[in-house]
Amino acid sequence: MADTLLFFTELMGMPVLDLKGRRIGRVKDAALVPLEHPSRIDRYLVGGGTAWFVVRHDQVQSISLDRGIDLSDELLTPYHDDEYMLRVGRDLLDQQIIDINGRKVVRVNDLTMEIHRQDGRDVVLVLEVDIGIRSIFRRLLQGALPTRWIRRLQESIPPNSIHWDLCNVVEPDPHRRLRLNISYQRLENLHPADLADIVEDLGPAQREAIFETIDSEVAAEALSEVDPKMQAAILEALEPEKAADIVEEMSPDEAADALSELEHETSQEILDEMASEPKTEVRELLEFEDDTAGGMMNTEFVALHENATALDALSALKGNEDLLENLNTLFLVDPEERLTAAVPLARLFVAPANARLKELASELLIKVPVDEHQDRITELFDKYNLMTLPVVDEDGRLAGIVTADDIISVLRTK
Amino acid sequence: MTAPKLLSRLRYQVAIFLAVIGPGFITANVDNDSGGILTYSQAGAKYGYLPLWTLIPITLLLIVTQEMCSRMGAVTGKGLSDLIREEFGLRVTFIVMTLLVMVNVTNVMAEFSGVAISLELFHVSRYISVPLAAAAVWFLIVKGNYKSVEKIFLFGCAIYVTYIISGFLVKPDWKEAAIHSVQPKLMLDRDYIYMLIGLLGTTIAPWMQFYLQSAVVEKGITAKEYVASRLEVVVGCIATDVVAFFIIVACAGAIYSVRPRDIQTAADAALALKPFGNYAYLLFTAGLLNASVFSASVLPLSTAYSVCEGLGFEAGISRPLREAPVFYLLYTLLIVVGAGVVLIPGFNLVQMTLLSQVLNGVLLPIVLIFMVLLINRRDLMGEWVNPQWFNLVTWASVAVIIGVTLALVGITIRGT
Numbered sequence: 127m128a129d130t131l132l133f134f135t136e137l138m139g140m141p142v143l144d145l146k147g148r149r150i151g152r153v154k155d156a157a158l159v160p161l162e163h164p165s166r167i168d169r170y171l172v173g174g175g176t177a178w179f180v181v182r183h184d185q186v187q188s189i190s191l192d193r194g195i196d197l198s199d200e201l202l203t204p205y206h207d208d209e210y211m212l213r214v215g216r217d218l219l220d221q222q223i224i225d226i227n228g229r230k231v232v233r234v235n236d237l238t239m240e241i242h243r244q245d246g247r248d249v250v251l252v253l254e255v256d257i258g259i260r261s262i263f264r265r266l267l268q269g270a271l272p273t274r275w276i277r278r279l280q281e282s283i284p285p286n287s288i289h290w291d292l293c294n295v296v297e298p299d300p301h302r303r304l305r306l307n308i309s310y311q312r313l314e315n316l317h318p319a320d321l322a323d324i325v326e327d328l329g330p331a332q333r334e335a336i337f338e339t340i341d342s343e344v345a346a347e348a349l350s351e352v353d354p355k356m357q358a359a360i361l362e363a364l365e366p367e368k369a370a371d372i373v374e375e376m377s378p379d380e381a382a383d384a385l386s387e388l389e390h391e392t393s394q395e396i397l398d399e400m401a402s403e404p405k406t407e408v409r410e411l412l413e414f415e416d417d418t419a420g421g422m423m424n425t426e427f428v429a430l431h432e433n434a435t436a437l438d439a440l441s442a443l444k445g446n447e448d449l450l451e452n453l454n455t456l457f458l459v460d461p462e463e464r465l466t467a468a469v470p471l472a473r474l475f476v477a478p479a480n481a482r483l484k485e486l487a488s489e490l491l492i493k494v495p496v497d498e499h500q501d502r503i504t505e506l507f508d509k510y511n512l513m514t515l516p517v518v519d520e521d522g523r524l525a526g527i528v529t530a531d532d533i534i535s536v537l538r539t540k
Numbered sequence: 541m542t543a544p545k546l547l548s549r550l551r552y553q554v555a556i557f558l559a560v561i562g563p564g565f566i567t568a569n570v571d572n573d574s575g576g577i578l579t580y581s582q583a584g585a586k587y588g589y590l591p592l593w594t595l596i597p598i599t600l601l602l603i604v605t606q607e608m609c610s611r612m613g614a615v616t617g618k619g620l621s622d623l624i625r626e627e628f629g630l631r632v633t634f635i636v637m638t639l640l641v642m643v644n645v646t647n648v649m650a651e652f653s654g655v656a657i658s659l660e661l662f663h664v665s666r667y668i669s670v671p672l673a674a675a676a677v678w679f680l681i682v683k684g685n686y687k688s689v690e691k692i693f694l695f696g697c698a699i700y701v702t703y704i705i706s707g708f709l710v711k712p713d714w715k716e717a718a719i720h721s722v723q724p725k726l727m728l729d730r731d732y733i734y735m736l737i738g739l740l741g742t743t744i745a746p747w748m749q750f751y752l753q754s755a756v757v758e759k760g761i762t763a764k765e766y767v768a769s770r771l772e773v774v775v776g777c778i779a780t781d782v783v784a785f786f787i788i789v790a791c792a793g794a795i796y797s798v799r800p801r802d803i804q805t806a807a808d809a810a811l812a813l814k815p816f817g818n819y820a821y822l823l824f825t826a827g828l829l830n831a832s833v834f835s836a837s838v839l840p841l842s843t844a845y846s847v848c849e850g851l852g853f854e855a856g857i858s859r860p861l862r863e864a865p866v867f868y869l870l871y872t873l874l875i876v877v878g879a880g881v882v883l884i885p886g887f888n889l890v891q892m893t894l895l896s897q898v899l900n901g902v903l904l905p906i907v908l909i910f911m912v913l914l915i916n917r918r919d920l921m922g923e924w925v926n927p928q929w930f931n932l933v934t935w936a937s938v939a940v941i942i943g944v945t946l947a948l949v950g951i952t953i954r955g956t
Contacts, residue, residue, distance in 0.1 A: 220625050233852030235630065257852060265630050329617040330762065355760040362764065539687075 129191065132250060133261075134214055134237040135268045141194035142172045142181065150174045153195065157211035158252065160307040165290055167239065167250040170195065171205055171213070178205035189241050189248040191273060198247065210305050212295065214252075222328065223255065224294040226312055229320040231327040235261035238287060255293050258286025298331035300338075310336050314344045322351035325360075334363045337372070346375030349384065358387035361396065370399030378404060379424030379526070382411035386421075411526075419503055419517040420496035422536070423526030427516075430483060432458040432466050437479045439469075452531075455514040457524055458483055464522040467491055468514075493518050496525055500536050507533045562690045563755035564610060564773035566838065567748050568602065568780040569697040572787075573835035574654025574806060575647070575893065577828055579742045580784050581809035583735050584791030586800055589713070589720040592788055594736060595781045596721070598743050602777045604937040605908065608915050608926075609749045610773050613756030614766040615924045620753040620907075621850030623914050633850045636910075639903040641874075644747055644843040646896030648878030651839065653889050654832030656882055657807045661825050667883060674879035677837045678872065681857050689857060690759075696834035700783045702823040706813060707786030709820035712793030721785070734951055741948035744941055746903045749911060751842035754849065758856070763924060790824065840874035894952050901949035905942040912938060 140153045151174025159168040170181040179202040187198040212218065218234050225232050236256040242249045256264075260283040267276050294312060297303045313321055313336065325333045325348065337345050337360055349357055349372060361369045361384060373381045373396060385393040385408065393412075397405055407425055414420025426449050430442055439456055446453075456474075458467040467487035477486055493516045494503060506515060507530065519525045572580075583591040609620060616623060625633040655673045656666035681689060727733075752773075761769050795801065795812045803809055806828050813820040841857070844867050848855030854864040861868050881887055912934055918925050926934060 220629060230854070233625070235852060262630065262634070262851060266634055331617075333617075353760060359760065359762040359764070362762075 130241050131253075132189070132191070132239045132241050133256070133264060134219070134239065135265050136191060136273055137167075137239070137250070138215065139269070140189075142170070142174075143194055143196050144200050145197065147196070149194075151179065154178060155213050155215035156250075157208065157213045159210050160212055161210060161305070164307075165252045167214075167252065169211060172202070179203065180205045183249055184247070186249075187247055189250065209302075212306050218255075218295070222296065222332075224296060224313070224324055225288045225292065226294055226316070227292045228288065229316060229324065231324055232257045232288065236265055237290075252290045254287035254289055256285070256287045259283055260285050261287075296328060296332040296335065298335040300335070303335070303339075310339050314340050318344065318347035319351045321348040326352060326356060330359065330363065333360060337364060338368060342368075342371040343375045345372045350376055350380045354383065354387050357384045361385075362388060362392055366392075366395040366399045369396045373408070374400055374404050377424050377426060378407040378411055379422070379532075381408045383416070383421070386412055386416060414496060417500045418496065419494045419498040419500075419515075419528060420525070422500060422503065422528050422532045423496075423517045424529070424532075425526045426452070427455075427457060427514075427524070427527045428453065429457040429459050429463075429465075429524055432460050432484055434458070434483050435479070436474055436477045436481045436483065436486070439474055439483055440479075452529065455516075455527075456483065457516055457527075458487065459524055462521075463524065465491070465493055465516055465518050465524040468516060492516075494528075495520070503528055504533055504536060561772055562694060562759055563613075563752055563761075564606060564769070564776035565697050565779065566690070566693045566755065566776075567606065567752040568773075568776035569700060569783075570751075570835045570838045571602070571743060571745070571748060571780055572700065572783050572831055573647075573651055574657075574828060574832045575650050576742050576784070577654075577787060577831055578806045578809075579738050580787040581791045581806055582803055583739055584788035585795040585803045585809060585812070587732065587735060588792040588796035588800065589716045589789070590725050590732075591735060591739060592717060592721045592785065593724045594739050595785055595788075598740060598784075599777055599781045601740075601937050601941060602743055602780070603774055604934060605744055605749065605911070605941070606752055606773045606777060607770055608911050608934065609753040610756045610761075610769050611766060611924060612911070612915055612921070613753040614761045614769055615763045615921050617757055617762075619757055619846065619849045620750050620911070620914075621846045623920070624910055625850045625852070627914060627917070627920075628910065630851075636903070636906060637847045637850050639899060639906075640746060640750070640846060641843055641870075643745075643896055643899040643903055644839050645874055645877055646892045646899070647745075647747070648836060648839050648874055649881050649889065649892055650896070651832045651836035652879045652882045654806065654828060655836065657805055658810075658825050658829040658832060661807055661810060670879050670882050673833055673836065674875050677833065677840070678875050680837055681841055681871065682861075682868065685858055690755075693834065693838065696830060696837075697779075699830040699834075700779075700827060702827040702830070703783050703790065704786045706820045706823040706827070707790040707793075709823070710790045710793035710813060710816045712789045713797070717785075717789050717792070737944050737947050737951065740941070740944040741897070741901075744904065745900060746907045747839060747842050747846075749907055750846040751838065754842070754845050766924075790820070794820070836875075836878070840871050840878065843874055844868075844871035897952050898949050901945045901952075904945050905938075908938045908941060 134156070137153055137156060141149045142151050142153060144150050151172040153170055154173040155171040156167045157169040157171065158166065162168060166183060168183050170186070172179045172181055181197065181202060185197055185199040187196040189195050214237060218237070220234060222231050222233055234255050234257070237252055238254040238256055239250045240253050242251050260280050263283055264276055264280055294310065295308050297306060297308050325336055337349070349360065352360070361373070373384065376384065381404070385396065397409065400408070411420070428442055428446050428449060430439060443450065454471050456469040456471060457465060458469065460466050467484060468491055469483050469487050473486040492506060492510055492512065494506070496517055496519055503515065506512060513530050515528045516524055517526045517528060612620065612623065621633065621637065624636060652670050652673065656670050659669035660666060680692065756769065790813065791809050794816055795803065795809070810821055810824045810828065813824050845855050847870060848864070848867045853866040855867040856864065882889070915921060915926050916931065
């Protein structure tokens with residue numbers, strides 16, 4: 127292995143030598159100062175006698191595996207405060223970090239670093255975070271066998287590392303996050319389902335930190351994918367204001383599901399913070415029992431007058447572009463808003479522009495009242511191979527729709 | 541508070557309690573595994589109702605340790621091996637995990653031999669019963685998900701009721717039993733003291749702490765629901781020792797009252813129940829089978845889970861094989877080795893059980909001390925750190941458990 131590589135476990139305990147080559151102590155930890163440089167080891171914490179000293183990166187002359195660290199400057203300051211330091215040994219090693227590329231949470235076993243010659247002195251840059259068996263092996267043997275032997279022995283084990291750029295450190299404390307220049311912005315580009323998996327693997331404090339800081343829209347999408355119990359825990363832990371921002375971005379039925387898991391007072395607090403339009407919708411949905419049509423349905427449907435034509439339908443769709451992705455049925459209602467027919471969306475494509483939607487409707491109109499039990503609804507989906515099922519209130523007015531993904535959720539949680 | 545509001549609060553509380561049921565019950569019940577049943581049977585067979593008083597202190601010790609784990613799980617959202625890794629480093633974690641695997645593999649052997657013994661009473665050869673049980677256990681976890689597995693485990697807990705029924709069928713002397721349950725009886729008799737140490741020593745095992753905490757985390761119990769979770773742990777511990785009570789009582793009524801004697805296996809205890817009717821015998825044997833299969837499912841799972849958690853490998857039954865290869869490999873190995881050893885003709889299982897007891901004695905003190913240190917860390921536990929008075933209780937309990945465990949190790953080593 128090239129001598130320019132250095133593992134953090136090897137750096138730990140390395141002797142530090144003054145200008146005359148006398149040993150003044152050993153390395154106890156090393157720290158990055160992310161605000162100055164994202165990957166350079168900026169400070170070496172050296173223990174000599176009873177006190178710890180700080181060696182800045184520009185006080186180091188050279189670093190070698192066999193000799194240790196030679197200093198170029200002996201004016202060391204005592205170690206006291208580390209506000210801007212990300213200490214590798216304390217804050218990174220053995221802790222969980224997020225692997226952005228692999229979209230999972232991993233535990234840090236070791237760091238692979240590079241000794242880099244720059245302006246006549248050795249600078250150490252963090253290259254990779256090591257996970258997997260090779261780094262466990264290395265750490266277990268460090269100190270027990272000579273370093274060079276360990277390097278040779280580990281060759282046979284395949285390495286498993288993540289590029290430092292693709293790691294996201296998780297820090298629950300907002301002040302420290304600022305000082306250490308940690309942001310969760312990159313998490314916003316992940317698929318919401320992946321982000322949900324990641325937060326499920328973290329502890330509660332880290333989880334809340336992520337939801338607190340990322341964009342509400344992304345947070346809402348991710349939260350919809352999280353297990354309902356955890357949804358409740360997360361919402362409860364957030365400030366009601368932030369929770370409301372996230373809930374507003376969720377679809378009303380999912381928002382209602384999430385809020386219904388909360389204690390009454392907490393969900394009221396969150397509702398109070400919400401904008402009035404989504405609030406009324408969510409409030410209405412909250413009235414229904416979880417396992418009934420009312421509790422399962424959402425209100426994201428398109429309904430047209432029963433005499434509307436295919437052309438009217440197209441213009442209605444243009445006005446509801448945000449619904450298009452999941453839309454597969456249009457509904458027709460009479461002047462009293464009572465449901466009269468359902469039109470499969472695909473039939474519009476082959477119909478002339480002036481065709482009456484009524485003529486394109488499904489032969490059989492299947493609908494359920496708001497208090498229909500979920501088992502019966504599942505049965506209907508199975509029996510009639512439904513994608514969407516309209517739900518009507520006691521007067522026969524269209525109240526919402528249940529879609530196939532709701533059924534899948536029901537079946538999965540059984 | 542108005543009536544409907546009160547009702548809604550009550551409904552919420554009940555819902556929370558139902559939502560947290562599982563971890564505490566399961567952990568405490570697995571404690572009554574084939575080894576535990578043998579110890580209780582031996583105690584009842586030789587000393588009748590005398591040892592019953594130990595059950596109250598045993599329950600208290602169990603509650604103290606289990607409560608800590610469920611609290612840590614609920615507050616930190618992390619498993620015990622996660623926390624040990626984060627706070628004490630990789631090397632310590634590796635040593636603890638190695639010991640844990642060694643202890644647990646012997647425990648798994650004991651469970652599969654429990655399967656063999658109980659089904660041999662029904663004239664099923666162990667060469668059929670053990671491989672079948674091993675395959676069933678393996679499929680249960682690999683093909684199941686957390687929720688369904690937990691439901692099956694809870695059903696397993698319910699089957700322990702067979703011991704309660706068989707306890708009644710033996711028609712023991714209830715008055716005696718009641719008196720000795722509350723009246724401590726100490727005798728300066730070597731065997732009696734050994735028996736007491738054995739009873740206490742089998743009660744708290746290292747794996748329980750790991751399993752319980754991980755289960756609490758996996759179930760998503762939060763600090764807010766923790767009060768309900770603690771209640772569940774307490775009820776689970778009590779239920780477990782109620783079962784232990786009935787095992788001792790059944791053996792006291794069936795064996796001690798007829799002729800006090802030493803018994804070698806749990807099968808001896810079951811056979812001794814035969815004169816009291818076929819049902820008593822059948823139920824006792826069915827209970828043993830259930831306990832063995834149940835523990836044989838939980839132990840390898842819990843071990844693989846803790847090890848992977850601590851060493852940073854992907855773990856969990858909700859993950860597919862491809863994502864968590866180490867987890868499934870370890871899990872499979874534990875079952876294959878545990879079940880395979882029982883099938884080796886002439887294999888000395890007693891020796892293995894003794895070894896397991898010694899390793900247990902080495903590991904348990906380490907784990908308990910780590911637990912108390914962790915639960916006192918304010919940066920981890922926040923407002924949920926141990927209150928001062930409870931620390932006294934905890935350290936005292938831990939000291940008692942360690943003392944008893946080391947005494948058991950001493951006896952074991954001297955006896956071999």
